[in-house]
Amino acid sequence: MRDEPIDPHARIVVIGAGQAGFTACTKLRDLGHQGPITLIGEEAHPPYQRPPLSKGYLLGEITEDRLYFRPLSFYEERSIDLRLSSIASAIDRDRKVVALADGNVIAYDRLILTTGARPRTLPATIGGNLDGVFCVRNLADINAMAERFLEGRRVLIVGGGYIGLEAAAVSAKLGLRVTVIEAALRILQRVACPETAAYFRALHDEKGVTLLEGAALEALEGDDGHVRSARLVGGSVVPVDFVIAGVGVVPNVELAEAAGLTIDNGIAVDETCRTSDPDIYAAGDCASFPWRTGRIRLESVGNAIEQAEAVARSLTGTISHYDAKPWFWSDQYDVKLQIAGLSAGYDNVATRVGSAGGMSYWYYRGKELLAVDAMNEPRVYMVAKRLIEAGRSPSAAVVSDPATELKALLS
Template identity: 35%
Template sequence: MEAGNVPDGSVHRRRSARSRGTREDRRTRGRGFGSRDSRGRAWRPRARGLAHRTGVQSRACDNDRPHRRRERRFGNRSLQDPRANPAVVADGRAFQERRLHRRHADRSARLGRSGGSGRSGGSSGLVRVVVIGGGPAGTFAAIAARKQDADAAVTLLTRERCEPYEKPPLSKAVLLGRVSPEDAPIAGPAGVAGHGVVLETSADCTAIDRTGHVVVLADGRCLPYEALVIATGSTPREIPQLPVGAPRTYYLRTEADARVLKAALAGCRDLLVVGGGLIGLEVASSGAMLGVKVTVLEVAPRILARVCDEQIGGAVHEAHARHGVDIRVGTTLLTATAQRDGRIAAVTGAGDRFVADIVVVGTGSKPDDTLAASAGLATDDGIVVDAQCRTSDRAILAAGDCVRFPGPQGLVRLENWLHAQDQGAIAGRNAAGANERYTTVPSFWSEQYDLYIQGVGWPAPGSARVHRPLGGGRVLIFDLIDGRLTYAMGINAQRDLAMARRLIERRVAVDATALADPAQPLAGMLKR
């Protein structure tokens, strides 16, 4: 099947929040991420002490700089005080925002379950864990390392200027003006500092000295580590016709990109999107919902070809057509030039010409493994790690979009939120002394208009396909091998897909005829 090439990267994957609702999740849900530890006790931030224990060696001997920076951001109010953090969503927040915060509670509960003893063996020895990258993989790694070893000095370095935030809303709710990036801090309202982690923003790591166990920053400082986690994520694939920085050309990866694009969309009548993958189509959907005329150019014979089967891709295509989006499949972009009025004239391989106020390029992304490669770590279109997230250097672990890790059919890359956060947490715990394996049933999701598109599992070649007719524009398909579910995908079928996830995780034997019959509840199959 088409989706068989999904595991080799480029896919958003997520597990349904509802499907993850364990008893512990439900107990902690709604209490605000990070405010409780695993036993439900109020979390006492210890970041202040840590700032002096990270061993940051500065040329200017400015060792308390992280602490001062944090104080500037939070003032002298307690980190527990929601008013101390502008990211806290005020009362009367939109449903979307409430949902984001409920997810924080779920995550908090998952992180709190880590337990285990740290490498330092209690308070006898201080372990310095440095994490590079403030995306979900890095943030979860840092928090999990601190939870694994409460005495560890954990520093999270990000080249971005802000507290780590969620990326999925950037192409959807942020462009629509429903939320701001700061409404969704990954670590919850108290930020990573609330978890006892020292955050260094605008910290660009330029080199790793593996012999000296030191990370070098662009400002010349050196940070020693006992364990290092690399979570540098991925970067957009640039196309030569419209390089990054070209006039009226937008690539979407960071909150800064989203803010600039949102402003540009406000004055835009004609939007050209290059690439009919998930991010390109999410931007197209947001543009159409804002009343912009949108054209999408896709080189493949159909949209979402690497992610969805024909039926689901077709349903998404129809939804775009209903909203007036002109999708041209099998179409290459030949040239793109600025006209005298500044607008961009794009010419396709077929000779068609489109003039747009702005162009968004969504042609996929590539792993950011440059830092690792220049440090001599094994890379192969991604940093190669083992099941414990260790690189070719045992003191260095890696997680998230930037890695290639052992999957069911060999080394794979995944680019999705859930993978990044779950693998990041394992890498963080292992950096602080644990020895856990990362295994996953991947899942991705995308929201376009009123469609919630979701896939769960590992697509495998040679699987049998079963359709479960749900009606009402909802779609659900299953792939089976030897009577067991390997993959499921659907549109607006979250509840069923949550059940499908459990069937896959537990390797329950299923009957294809029953799967095809919507009168037979999937929950019943779990009990067999």
Template identity: 40%
Template sequence: MMIEKIVIIGGGQASISCASQLRSLSFNGEICMVCEENYYPYQRPPLSKKFLTGHFHEERLLLKKIDYYKTNNIQVLLSKKATKIDRDNKKVHLQSGEKIDYTKLVIAIGSKAKKAPLSDSDNYSNAFYLRNLHDARILKNQLHTGKKILIIGGGYLGLEVASICSSFGMHTTVVEGAERILKRVAGEPTAAYFREIFSIRGVKIIENDFVKKINNIESEVTNVELASGRLIDVDALLVATGGYPEVDLAKDAQLQIENGIKVNERLETSDPSIYAAGDCASFNHKGRCLRLESVGNAIDQGQTVALNIAGNRTNFNAKPWFWTEQFDQKLQIAGICDGFTDIIERKVKDKVSFWYYKEEILLAVDSFNDPYSYMIGKRLIEEKKSPKKEILRDINFDIKDALSLK
């Protein structure tokens, strides 16, 4: 009988989730992970949070201890970039010239940073990105009291770094091109809540304005001109304008692409022997091709791919959740608020949550330092239960009881 060989391209969250789930399912074929980076799979979320402040050391970033791979017979090829998928011969080509056979292939190559507006800021010595451990090590060395930093992009990543820079005593400015921060990922009340916190801490947030020109002396950015005419002096610049799915490998292999590598409900690409998972994969969600850049999604998709490879036909069921930490606030989000028509604010003592409805249907909950509301909201959404809005407005009502309502 032919031995199965699963090759997973990428060494991130979705990749390790798939490999470890396969071994938990007693899958006894070969597993090989091809990792472009020179690190065993590690967590990215701390890179924009406690790793930067020095409260989370590098060894804690690892998703599995290094001996796990040997013990579980998972081959890990570090510093190896996949450059081509030869579907006819079922081989992955590496930059090193090696070719690896597969019986099933998993593409879990994540996303890449959008480049700085207007310029190739890669050439500037004081302009930075934050996508991986290498970037985080460099950025960490830039955090010094009194320095001026401009962060381009008011999404979660930009705001997380802004909160850390501010707590280091840096003069911190965030510029956001859309009419408000967090436009793509959260509703206005959540944005307003953060805006207020940042303003109290002295972080300048400029919305509805964008970078027109980056001025430099030799390789160093000195100031940035905005479309409104504002001129911002900088010692450092962070570009945090979001990510693109990594699709080039799949595109070259003529796999279907639509807002990412398109997968069906079992996370198979347009070639049934190739799966995709994590940031790079787009799946059908309520009639549109959705892609989620979150740890929860990468874990769930990696596990679903493993179940399908192991022969347990399983459909992917998206259960979106996310968290972010800014100053002393931990925001937890369940669901997706897209298309909401109403927002209910629930404030119980110092805990605040926003509940997003589309007509009478609960879509999402954003909760600040309130894990209880998050947990109940997540369950309600997953169980497709929508409590009446007036119930949520009543702060004497224990939302747990909404779970048992018909």
């Protein structure tokens, strides 16, 4: 598919200065766009990487400036007008302007929405607004909780998804006493098979983390406004020094919705990353896009980069069809989990035991390979990613056989 390229001098405005917004701007310049590019970000920091926040940054292994994609001087050099601490308050599609909360107005010829997602918070009615309750999304969130990470402190992590488990791993490594509660019957229920959940449960058990599954939070309780304990449904009480909520994110669609754009589990875009307004595009965590027979929204760096690049290519008239190749990773203790594909809809799982303590689980729907979780098995991950992208499905019997040379499956 080929779009008409825009005028190389067209004014492009990008709302949201995370991975997708940053990538869209730099890719537009790489592809030769000469017109003004404005990147609007709510935070005070230059655009930065989020994945290390719940991993190396929280552990204190990386400093803040090393999270920045580029130094501030980069934006000036590439003529990207970076507006930090700046909030877009409305999009006027008739006049083709973005209104900022500070009263300024920026005109656009094409608009790119990379507004991301925000963490779901615990409601104030159950103590979610007490001091000492944190979430994991922004640098400010991590900076606020960092001083609480002292040996012996008791942290409660609400939510046994990947963010919660990464926070648990960091906490345990730093010598905190860690409890994770998951309301569903098991951890990772929404994103992984029981086998992967069992693998991580055993890992966290071994590190001394208390994992409570089927354990729903009734309320957080405190005194002097500071959280002191958590009461679970059923009546048990867990004393805590602080709480981290990892209960998912919601896409930031309000600006798009108020402007009358179509919303469908995110800002709905077509295969060229266009919203229901042909002059407005969206990419990253905030955007839902066509995938196979349905529509999905991905919360991942890989998707933010690839989709934002697709927007830039679409605008500059090169090939624009966005072909998502979902992949994810998580670091917990000494385990690197790499995930290729999307497991949703699987009905059977094959197990491959690696030679050096690695393990992988292969998700199938019937005979179709959908996804693979690879724990300390980078070779498995790399092979699986290529197989899935090529639409190839070696049988469960073949992948489970330790004698199968995986690389041979690619030829």
